[in-house]
Amino acid sequence: MKKILVTGCNGQLGRAIQKEYGSSVEFILTDMIDMEGIIKLDISNLEQVMDVARTQKPDVIINCAAFTNVDGCEVHEDVAFKANAIGPRNLAIASREIGAKLIHVSTDYVFEGNGTRPYVETDEPNPISAYGRTKLAGEKFVQQFADRFFILRTAWLYGDGKNFVKTMLKVSKNHDEVTVVDDQVGSPTSAVELAKMIHFLEGTESYGIYHATCEGSTNWAEFTEEIYRLMGVKTKVKHVTSEEYKAMNPASADRPHYSILEDQMLKATTDKFLMADWKDAIKAYLDGFDMSTLD
Ligand SMILES: NC(=O)c1ccc[n+]([C@@H]2O[C@H](COP(=O)([O-])OP(=O)(O)OC[C@H]3O[C@@H](n4cnc5c(N)ncnc54)[C@H](OP(=O)(O)O)[C@@H]3O)[C@@H](O)[C@H]2O)c1
Secondary structure (H helix, E strand, C coil), X not given: CCEEEEECCCCHHHHHHHHHHHHHCEEEEEECCCECCEEECCCCCHHHHHHHHHHHCCCEEEECCCCCCHHHHHHCHHHHHHHXXXXXHHHHHHHHHHCCEEEEEEEXXXXXXXXXXXXXXXXCCCCXXXXXXXXXXHHHHHHHHCCCEEEEEECCEECCCCXXXXXXXXXXXXXXXXXXXXXXXXXXXXXXXXXXXXXXXXXXXXXXXXXXXXXXXXXXXXXXXXXXXXXXXXXXXXXXXXXXXXXXXXXXXXXXXXXXXXXXXXXXXXXCXXXXXXXXXXXXXXXXXXXXXXX
């Protein structure tokens, strides 16, 4: 049976990966914390990574671990660099030594975001935030040190865990109006859809960098309106610009204005797999969603 090592297994993507594969593979689950059935592994510690890799000898490593708090990365760029750059470097070194495939996940925030057409995989990144800079460094290390790798750039991810969708629903419980930016355009992506794409690519030898977002695009304010519409929430969404939002929240990181990712590599690789449209994916996510879990 194929052995898959998952890092950051308690995160949104880590959980989605476990559901996607079910019992069809043998999982080696790892994360930062001590928990039954999970190996404690900080990916920024090379010794720990090599030890787990050499002992467990997985066929595949799926890196779901990262420092994902975009505003937090601005304040703690050194910590973010360890998780988002040194971590994937360590996994790349380990994957090469044991001959495992490495699947690493990156972000649309590696791009500056002032483009006028969707970014393709070969476009030059130019991050404007600490999160983007550290994630780009991670991509480069994976390319430098791994032999057989997939780098999947995703965006606006939501799944089983803390995310924008849940935050907006929670806020709606005691607010008649919320303020959301409408000049940042991207593609909300379900962790379930991303896990399906990882599963598909992992079974191939088509290594490289892939854009992996749900189809279609929106802005954060319209995304919020769609979430509220689907949940029958009456809270109004006040549209503001990023500049207006920043004046209200000075500590927030700069984010790309336009970060739609074209999946040119996937389309060139197969006509058998396409990620769902973002509207269908959020509908599926909220189908049966229990608002009381947000208390
Ligand atoms: N979330 C998004 O909107 C978004 C957008 C674009 C790209 N991505 C990328 O998608 C991937 C998955 O994101 P996600 O939303 O599933 O992340 P997540 O929910 O924040 O989960 C990340 C997991 O990694 C763990 N972790 C953090 N630092 C670690 C370290 N040094 N060693 C081992 N584990 C560590 C976290 O533990 P703690 O909780 O204890 O810190 C958590 O369990 C990441 O590569 C992320 O950069 C996410």
